[in-house]
Amino acid sequence: MFLFQKAICYSGYRENQDPHQDIHPSDEDVLEDLRIISKHFKYIRMYNPYTHAQTVLRVIRAHHIPLKVMIGVEPLGEISNPDCPWGGLHSDEAIQKHKRYNYQQLDQLIDLANEYQDIVLALSVGNENTASWHPNKMDPLTLRDHVLYVKSKTNALVTFCEGAWEWRNHCQALADVVDFISIHVYPLWHKIPLKDAIPMTIKEYEDTIKTYPSKSVIFTEFGWTTSAGNQMDPEQTNEANQKLYLDALNDWSIQHHVTMFVFEAFDEPWKGGTDPSEPEKHWGIYHVNRTPKPWIK
Numbered sequence: 206m207f208l209f210q211k212a213i214c215y216s217g218y219r220e221n222q223d224p225h226q227d228i229h230p231s232d233e234d235v236l237e238d239l240r241i242i243s244k245h246f247k248y249i250r251m252y253n254p255y256t257h258a259q260t261v262l263r264v265i266r267a268h269h270i271p272l273k274v275m276i277g278v279e280p281l282g283e284i285s286n287p288d289c290p291w292g293g294l295h296s297d298e299a300i301q302k303h304k305r306y307n308y309q310q311l312d313q314l315i316d317l318a319n320e321y322q323d324i325v326l327a328l329s330v331g332n333e334n335t336a337s338w339h340p341n342k343m344d345p346l347t348l349r350d351h352v353l354y355v356k357s358k359t360n361a362l363v364t365f366c367e368g369a370w371e372w373r374n375h376c377q378a379l380a381d382v383v384d385f386i387s388i389h390v391y392p393l394w395h396k397i398p399l400k401d402a403i404p405m406t407i408k409e410y411e412d413t414i415k416t417y418p419s420k421s422v423i424f425t426e427f428g429w430t431t432s433a434g435n436q437m438d439p440e441q442t443n444e445a446n447q448k449l450y451l452d453a454l455n456d457w458s459i460q461h462h463v464t465m466f467v468f469e470a471f472d473e474p475w476k477g478g479t480d481p482s483e484p485e486k487h488w489g490i491y492h493v494n495r496t497p498k499p500w501i502k
Contacts, residue, residue: 206385206421207273207326207362209462210247213490214426214469217257220493223475229256232264239270241495242470248326250275250425250466254313262321275425275466276317277329277366278310280351282341293340303341311355318361327362328355329387329425335367335375345378352382366425369409373416380417387425388413389468393437393484399446402429403453410463427454428468431498432487434480442484448500451490471495 217230217238230238239261242249249272251258258276265272281303286293295303311330318325330351334343348365355363362384367376369388380386390409392402406427413422429450433442451467458465472489474481490501 207248207464209458209464210273211245212248212250212464212466213242213246214466215242215249215251215261215471216469216473217261217471218473218475219471220474224255224257225475227256230260232260235260235264236268236270237495238471239264239268239272241491243270243272245501247271248273248275248464248466249470250277252277252332253279254310254317258317262317262324265324266321272324273326274321274324275326275329276314277332278307278314280307280310280331280334280341280343280348282334282339282343283307283347284342284344286337286339286342288337289340289342290338291340293342307351308354311351315355315358318359322360325361327364327384328359329364329366330355332366333368333371333389335371345376349378349382352379356382364425369413372413380420383420385421385423386413386417387423389426390424391427393430393433393441396438396441398438398441399450402450403457406454407457423463424465426468427465428488430484430488432482433484434482437484442487444498444500447490447498451500 217235222228254276282295283300283303285295314328318328330348333339334341335345352363364383364385364387365379366387369390390406392405397405429447430442431444431447433439469488471491472487472493474486474493477483477485491497
């Protein structure tokens with residue numbers, strides 16, 4: 206297991222950049238971001254092994270940036286999920302294509318891990334794919350196979366990133382084979398106010414440790430957005446509350462030596478729909494123009 210360090214999720218898409226349109230941050234953009242991040246953090250987490258992550262790894266090596274990188278994949282659904290409110294249905298033909306694509310992704314992940322062994326911190330075979338709402342649903346037994354496949358081809362540590370509740374209730378088969386358990390906790394999505402959010406976040410960790418006492422547990426996502434509509438309590442989503450929440454959990458993580466990846470480094474306007482206030486655009490501890498919000502300032 207790797208050492209405890211300050212950690213953050215990183216996706217560097219700025220105004221008028223969008224992975225869906227294949228418009229990615231330049232080397233210069235990434236270098237600026239990594240110099241900002243590395244002042245405060247030692248680990249970053251990225252979500253796929255494609256253009257942006259490849260740029261990040263290349264820039265870290267070329268400029269000797271003191272950061273290690275966790276990289277994952279975003280599998281396409283191998284289960285049709287009618288419970289997903291936005292596009293979780295997949296035909297049998299599509300599922301077969303997804304299965305082939307998912308192994309192609311794993312191969313790319315493995316290649317990056319082997320090429321950048323000095324920089325890659327760990328690998329993840331998925332992100333929240335066992336959740337009931339997810340459009341790209343995966344069977345935990347399939348993800349178990351993916352973990353074993355990756356471990357057979359690289360020496361990197363391997364995990365799966367998922368909500369703490371899902372880990373405790375759906376992912377026992379995965380827990381046996383991952384090198385460590387990676388949980389996500391988001392009180393705001395449950396409309397839990399700040400005064401209750403901090404103990405709730407800690408309890409999710411403690412309950413997961415009790416469920417899997419032989420495994421190391423880290424947070425690969427936790428955070429506090431600074432804007433929201435009716436999906437959350439808008440009165441709770443502001444920069445002052447973000448600071449209070451992150452201050453408390455930062456202190457707790459240091460005291461208990463629990464690595465916690467803050468979600469996330471920078472606001473991302475490309476995410477979600479057209480409403481500029483929706484929460485997915487505002488989880489950053491920096492604004493999209495790279496000016497700091499109060500917590501990191």
